[in-house]
Amino acid sequence: MTTTLSVIGVGYLGAVHAAAMAELGHDVIGLDIDADRIAALQAGIPPFHEPGFTEILQRGLDSGRLRFTTDYADLAHAEVHFLGLGTPQKADGLGADLSHLEAAVASLTEVLPVREGAPTLVVGKSTVPAGTARRLAERLAPVDGAYLLWNPEFLREGFAVKDTLEPDRLVYGVHEPGTPAAEQAVAQLDAVYARILEREAPRLVMGYEAAELVKASANAFLATKISFINAVSEMCEATGADVTDVARAIGMDERIGGKFLRAGVGFGGGCLPKDIRAFMASAEENGVGEALSFLREVDAVNERRRTRVVDLAAEMLGDLEGRRITVLGAAFKPNSDDTRDSPALDVACRLRAAGALVTVTDPEALGNAERSLGDLVQLVPGTDEALHGAELTVLLTEWDEFKDLDPVRTASLVSAPRMLDGRNVLTPQEWREAGWEIRSLGRAAVPQTKAPQASLLVGV
Numbered sequence: 001m002t003t004t005l006s007v008i009g010v011g012y013l014g015a016v017h018a019a020a021m022a023e024l025g026h027d028v029i030g031l032d033i034d035a036d037r038i039a040a041l042q043a044g045i046p047p048f049h050e051p052g053f054t055e056i057l058q059r060g061l062d063s064g065r066l067r068f069t070t071d072y073a074d075l076a077h078a079e080v081h082f083l084g085l086g087t088p089q090k091a092d093g094l095g096a097d098l099s100h101l102e103a104a105v106a107s108l109t110e111v112l113p114v115r116e117g118a119p120t121l122v123v124g125k126s127t128v129p130a131g132t133a134r135r136l137a138e139r140l141a142p143v144d145g146a147y148l149l150w151n152p153e154f155l156r157e158g159f160a161v162k163d164t165l166e167p168d169r170l171v172y173g174v175h176e177p178g179t180p181a182a183e184q185a186v187a188q189l190d191a192v193y194a195r196i197l198e199r200e201a202p203r204l205v206m207g208y209e210a211a212e213l214v215k216a217s218a219n220a221f222l223a224t225k226i227s228f229i230n231a232v233s234e235m236c237e238a239t240g241a242d243v244t245d246v247a248r249a250i251g252m253d254e255r256i257g258g259k260f261l262r263a264g265v266g267f268g269g270g271c272l273p274k275d276i277r278a279f280m281a282s283a284e285e286n287g288v289g290e291a292l293s294f295l296r297e298v299d300a301v302n303e304r305r306r307t308r309v310v311d312l313a314a315e316m317l318g319d320l321e322g323r324r325i326t327v328l329g330a331a332f333k334p335n336s337d338d339t340r341d342s343p344a345l346d347v348a349c350r351l352r353a354a355g356a357l358v359t360v361t362d363p364e365a366l367g368n369a370e371r372s373l374g375d376l377v378q379l380v381p382g383t384d385e386a387l388h389g390a391e392l393t394v395l396l397t398e399w400d401e402f403k404d405l406d407p408v409r410t411a412s413l414v415s416a417p418r419m420l421d422g423r424n425v426l427t428p429q430e431w432r433e434a435g436w437e438i439r440s441l442g443r444a445a446v447p448q449t450k451a452p453q454a455s456l457l458v459g460v
């Protein structure tokens with residue numbers, strides 16, 4: 001069944017959601033107050049790098065089922081409105097800035113009455129502190145037939161299209177589970193997601209606050225898992241152990257699981273860092289600040305990894321002043337051009353601040369890097385060119401092309417074969433054999449001699 005939908009706020013989440021809903025067969029109109037973004041999307045030009053997005057955007061536009069606007073009046077006849085607005089960290093604190101979301105709900109409230117009593121569903125997808133949905137629902141209450149449902153989004157950049165069309169679960173937060181109004185809203189959203197539900201994606205209905213907390217806790221858990229292995233990484237460095245051995249072995253315990261145990265320079269991006277801070281701020285506001293105070297430590301461990309890279313670089317070079325360093329990576333993770341709170345860019349800035357002459361390269365993120373750093377560091381497209389003359393190479397975003405670098409060939413490009421692997425993706429032995437001095441986060445400077453049969457004993 002085709003539904004007429006709107007998606008308000010077509011940033012990363014909203015743009016992918018809009019195109020994905022058109023892909024499911026719905027009539028979709030995406031709205032944003034950023035006219036340049038709307039013009040680009042309407043022309044089929046994706047404003048960010050996301051595998052598979054260009055294709056579904058173009059297919060949606062070609063089919064006539066997807067279009068974009070800056071005018072709320074164009075949304076009046078939609079049956080379902082998704083809220084995909086950003087909730088960045090507040091400029092003056094740890095909490096989430098909900099102003100975009102609140103402004104959108106206010107504008108939407110003005111156009112909704114046009115549908116004259118027909119049921120209208122408003123679906124929140126943004127990550128928000130617990131209590132937000134209930135407050136927004138009160139603002140929608142005067143509009144006849146409008147119901148707010150909170151349906152958090154769990155997509156990962158780099159897998160956004162797949163995560164939207166094949167989510168591992170759908171969470172519906174409703175005003176009062178089980179009431180006729182809630183049941184009607186659930187049925188309405190089920191109809192929109194029918195093709196996703198057919199694939200037997202679990203769908204969980206709960207109260208507003210639980211749905212909001214699912215999202216906040218999922219991200220806090222992921223951040224904690226990364227900082228946990230990075231804390232262990234500090235112990236590994238102090239004791240001479242290899243953190244990749246530890247991570248592989250503990251990850252084989254099904255209760256722990258091997259994912260998100262990649263030790264390195266830590267997490268960044270537009271979600272995990274700001275979401276753990278917003279979660280802490282929200283706990284404080286709810287009078288249970290202590291319950292989440294460990295997240296301060298999660299943040300601190302993450303921050304320390306960045307300092308550690310700079311310290312290691314100084315150890316390897318003796319002095320950073322005037323030394324030529326090439327940083328491989330600008331995006332906060334591979335397969336993305338997003339540089340928000342990117343560990344790679346942050347470390348590049350710190351190296352520069354310590355006096356090094358820094359060159360940064362990245363397959364996709366140099367445009368965004370330039371917008372945030374200007375000419376603070378040298379941005380060079382092309383790995384070979386960027387490596388030219390490097391006295392130290394620092395790998396901070398694990399793009400395939402960096403992981404696959406050949407140590408022998410790479411040695412011929414740089415001025416000194418020194419590598420700092422900030423993501424533990426290179427095989428140190430291979431690089432040492434090719435004449436490199438290589439240091440990694442969470443691995444001893446000089447490898448411990450391992451009994452060759454040690455790996456055979458795993459599982460005994």
Ligand code: UDX
Nearest residue numbers: 153154155156157260261262266267268269271332333
């Ligand atoms: C995250 C959540 O995964 C997603 O569910 C939510 O909707 C949005 O936030 P994303 O920001 O796209 O998604 O990135 P993610 O893949 O989670 O990685 C976050 C950061 O953690 C990256 O900087 C990545 O490099 C780092 N990371 C991840 C590690 O350092 N080690 C790991 O083992 C995994």
